[in-house]
Amino acid sequence: MCSGNRDKNIYRPIETEVLDVVTESPAIKTVKLRPREELTFQTGQFIELTVPGVGEAPFTPSSSPAVKDTMDVTIMKVGKVTEKVHELKKGDIVGLRGPYGVGYPLDEYKDKEVLVFGGGVGLAPLRSLMFALLDRIDDFKKLYFRYGAKTPGDIIYKDLVREWSQRKDLDFRITVDKADEEWTGHVGLVTTILDDMDVDLETAIAVVCGPPIMMKFGTFKLLELGFKEHNIYLSMEKNMSCGLGKCGHCRIGTYYACKDGPVFSYDKIKDFHDIWQ
Ligand SMILES: Cc1cc2nc3c(=O)[nH]c(=O)nc-3n(C[C@H](O)[C@H](O)[C@H](O)COP(=O)(O)OP(=O)(O)OC[C@H]3O[C@@H](n4cnc5c(N)ncnc54)[C@H](O)[C@@H]3O)c2cc1C
Ligand code: FES
Numbered sequence: 001m002c003s004g005n006r007d008k009n010i011y012r013p014i015e016t017e018v019l020d021v022v023t024e025s026p027a028i029k030t031v032k033l034r035p036r037e038e039l040t041f042q043t044g045q046f047i048e049l050t051v052p053g054v055g056e057a058p059f060t061p062s063s064s065p066a067v068k069d070t071m072d073v074t075i076m077k078v079g080k081v082t083e084k085v086h087e088l089k090k091g092d093i094v095g096l097r098g099p100y101g102v103g104y105p106l107d108e109y110k111d112k113e114v115l116v117f118g119g120g121v122g123l124a125p126l127r128s129l130m131f132a133l134l135d136r137i138d139d140f141k142k143l144y145f146r147y148g149a150k151t152p153g154d155i156i157y158k159d160l161v162r163e164w165s166q167r168k169d170l171d172f173r174i175t176v177d178k179a180d181e182e183w184t185g186h187v188g189l190v191t192t193i194l195d196d197m198d199v200d201l202e203t204a205i206a207v208v209c210g211p212p213i214m215m216k217f218g219t220f221k222l223l224e225l226g227f228k229e230h231n232i233y234l235s236m237e238k239n240m241s242c243g244l245g246k247c248g249h250c251r252i253g254t255y256y257a258c259k260d261g262p263v264f265s266y267d268k269i270k271d272f273h274d275i276w277q
Helices: 002-007 080-086 120-135 158-165 212-225
Strands: 014-025 028-035 046-051 055-059 071-076 093-100 113-119 142-149 170-176 205-209 232-235 263-265
Touching: 028 080, 028 093, 046 071, 046 080, 055 071, 055 080, 055 093, 071 080, 071 120, 113 120, 113 212, 120 142, 120 205, 120 212, 158 170, 205 212, 212 232
Parallel strands: 113 142, 113 205, 142 170, 205 232
Antiparallel strands: 014 028, 014 093, 028 071, 046 055, 046 093, 232 263
């Protein structure tokens, strides 16, 4: 009886152990978590992470949805909750609730060219998406990966990115805004590495995730190249509170980002005010 009542509390976080903390860049860490109850997700959905005594915040898991017992969350330090997350150590206990929202509709991407296009910490949800796409790569016509970071030191998941760069079945390019002495790759904004793709613009899918300014100009560049509005998928990080379509904090026009998103195709939201804020 008691546990039945507890299960009805949709805000109840699951007790979760911190298994490891990896520093990805000066401002970004990946926390490996093991929830004490099953918490599975579809790539693109999000969870609410509670740091006891501090508060909670929404994050998109960066690990593969096929991994059921642990979950990685990659977090940039920006304020109260994320600063405390950066202080977590192996063995600490946090809370997780979710998953919430609607993720990437992978079945709709079948037999099409798929571009995964990100900047900065936007690679966190895209890492999860890449794991899911690479697991069934034969379902897609061709997979493109384009990623930009401010400097070489800001590139996250360096080992994984190096591994992807060597795959023959992935069309891979990365860039930095500003090089250092050791960087031999492309220098320029992430929008400058999109021109060499040979895709069917009627059907090609683009999945975009990054800081608002990158999402905005990245989307405009894709439209200029000829990608169709309904084939551009954006992960919208609106301010959230309940995560459940109840408080109205995350409204985008007539939608709630937490319930109807966070993934939206551009045609659905393009006419609403201030979507890039
Ligand atoms: C669906 C979703 C998925 C997300 N996934 C990730 C992720 O995988 N990794 C990651 O690092 N971050 C992610 N974020 C952003 C993350 O939720 C915020 O950075 C976090 O809530 C900040 O909390 P804080 O208490 O540390 O900062 P606060 O002290 O609340 O604020 C610090 C600064 O960050 C800004 N801010 C606060 N909340 C948000 C927000 N939700 N979106 C944008 N700016 C905000 C504030 O305006 C302020 O300038 C995601 C957000 C959403 C909505
Ligand atoms: S976060 Fe409460 S309605 Fe979306």
